[in-house]
Amino acid sequence: MASLFKTLILLTALALGGVDARRSNASLTLFASNSSSTAAPSPLLRSAPVTCLRREPENGEICMREGTVVDETDSLNQPYSWILTRKACADECARFEGFGKTCTAFSFQERVGCQLFNGDFSARGFSDSYSSIVWYQRECWTCTNQAILDLDFERATAASDWKIGIDDSNAFEFDVMEVDSVTDPTTFSDALVVSEKTSEHVAGRLDCQQGFNLESGKTYKIVFSAMTSYKGDDFDWGRLTLVVWNEKKILFQSPPANGVDLGKGWSRFKLTFEIDEGQEGVAGLSMWFWTSEKSADWIIDDLYIEDALY
Secondary structure (H helix, E strand, O other): OHHHHHHHHHOHHHHHHHHHHHHHHHHHHHHHHHHHOOOOOOOOOOOOOEEEEEOOOOOOOOEEEEEEEOOOOOEOOOOEOOOOOHHHHHHHHHHOEEOOEEOOEEEEEOOOEEEEEOOOHHHOOEEEOOOOEEEEEHHHEEEEEOEEEEEOOOOOOHHHHEEEEEOOOOOEEEEEEEEEOOOOOOOEEEEEEEEEOOOOOOEEEEEEOOOEEEOOOOEEEEEEEEEEOOOOOOOOHHHEEEEEEOOOOEEEEEOOOOOEEEEOOEEEEEEEEEOOOOOOEEEEEEEEEEOOOOOOEEEEEEEEEEEOOO
16 A cells, blocks of 8 residues: 555645546535435444345244244334335344444334344244234344445544545644444444644545455445534535545546435435456545635545445
């Protein structure tokens, strides 16, 4: 990665000029997307999606069986009515990480939704019965995370994943801090917080210290949640630009786009980019910030990059 960062310094002028010229039009598109979007269910605590395939039970697990349980305590959620299939419910169960708990089983009911449970399922007192509720233990599914970069900022060393690359005017500082959770209005989670120390119009760059491999001919997506401490309606997300680069050139650069309102000030953004022949190999991710002139904090969470097919 060291040689990549040296190359990125040489590409600074290109990034500043090219991105700045595109900023105003891109931000108009973004706000049009946000204004027409409806509030979506918040993602669970794991950042990158997990995809699951059903497998046959091997050790007597409860899989795809209608019935009831005596003990329904320690549920991890109210039923998620927007989850419409059992596979999607399994995906949510596999992704759940947080509050010191994991999902060990789930129930699914048509038109009611998906409910996740923690703890030893064998102690819940399951019994088969004619019911509209179908039960699965976590072991009924084989699940994989397809992300090539997955940053949820919950690790104790998460701050070391980032480094200020350019900040000639000392305009920015960053840390991983506790903020209002994307997922639960009553709890907190850790996120990357970039603070502006000036109201002057200057730029800075934050570099991710984790590299990732890109393959030619593939399309990738960058997904992340973001909010700002500034509460006005005139905040310009176009002042943030995500840049994917390798030792030869900048491969992709864009402000946040395709925003979906998650509530509580959070938005979820998704960007896609293609890798042509000759661009494959190790790459890096950077974020350019132009001060908002409002001395705001930029808050980033649940950031991942994966194949756009997933």
